[in-house]
Amino acid sequence: MWGWFHKWSSPRWFYQLSGRLLPWLAVLTALTLVAGVAWGLLFVPPDYKQGNSFRIIYIHVPAAAVAMAGYMVMAVAGAISLIWRIKLADMVMKCCAPIGAALTFLALVTGAIWGKPTWGTWWVWDARITSVLVLFFLYVGVLALYEAFDNKEAAGRACAILALVGAVNIPVIYWSVEWWYSLHQPASISFTGESSIHPSMLRPLILTIIGFYSFFAVSLLLFVRNEILNRERNTRWVRELILADSKV
């Protein structure tokens, strides 16, 4: 088991393996996203209350779900890099931050666009929205801290600590904000109605959620591969790789 672990954590091995995985994942991403979005936008019947505006759900919900999951990936990778000092985990953690921040931003923007026709306002200090906004701030904090260090190894470890502290905070944020609103006013919009979504609307949603997860995987692999080449640029295998590339 440990042999497998060490093999996986070698940047060179990971680079070769991810190179073989990438085309498959990219095809999966393209298929699920194109099929899911086309199905959702063109063939699903309009909602009886929201009309066609609900169709943004096929971007909004997957983006929000993957943004949350991305933070957990970042925190777990950070923990692994702190405990076992594995370089690869450090790179994965670092590369999760920009992708996660972008997805969180996408979820916020699509949420605002969706909110305008349905709720009549761009922004509500609702529990979900506030917790996603805080998630965005946590991502921004990690990005800012990484940039602030000159020594990138120290930057990685500092960010790992911050990501872990933030991960402890995520459920607290979620529940406390729920609780906060139950004190003051009844929730104006209930997200819990989501489970009662009609199967004809749910199936394309599942497709796009799979698509967004695999999009996250593809972009994470691309970011990490780039990072590997950058950090290992003085090793022999990277030089050989680049020389072989430039001959072709």
Place this chain on the structure above:
Amino acid sequence: MNPLTLTGLCRALLRRELTVMLRSRAELANPLFFFLMVCALFPLGLGPSPQLLATMAPGILWIVALLSVLMASDSLFRSDFEDGTLEQVLLSPVSLYLIVLIKTLGHWLLTGLPLTLLAPLLALMLQMPSSGLVVLVLSLAAGSLVLSFIAAIGAALTVGLKRGGVLLSLLVLPLFVPVLIFGSAAVQRAVQGMDSVSPLALLAAMALLSLALAPLAIAGALRVSLDQ
């Protein structure tokens, strides 16, 4: 006194921390004046209407107290880092966990606690109903302890950086959110005549949790900051 017994060690660490802080009186007074001044800005900016101020007072007091803790925490490790004390501390055989725990507690005793004690006075100036005063003090006492420990994590992460100030607030403010929510909720409930035991209990739980867990993160962050 054998310095290597646990209580003796804690006492010595705490005495050292308090002595160092008490010798720079201006540093001690600054967060309190900041608290006072920013609270005084609200009536100027919002207008002096007593009803408006009374409804906003719990939130204002909590937000400004939070910012004062943040301001004060920037200097928590700075001077020890600059004069090399922190490196000696890291080399000592005593667990870093214990040292940062005592150090942050000492810092809280001279920043968070005075803020808590000053808060009722400012609450009266902001026309907050007196029914909320006891809960305000209790919530700030527990809450400022949590805030101090969270801010200490940020301070430890940024102590080695040239311009840590703004970055510190970027890192720490999102982590402050739950404390602010429960703290101001407790005071608001008390003002409205409702029972505020449950938010207070949650704040107390957070305080205990941060006492136990935050020193781990602070110690780890200090090691990173000194390694680079």
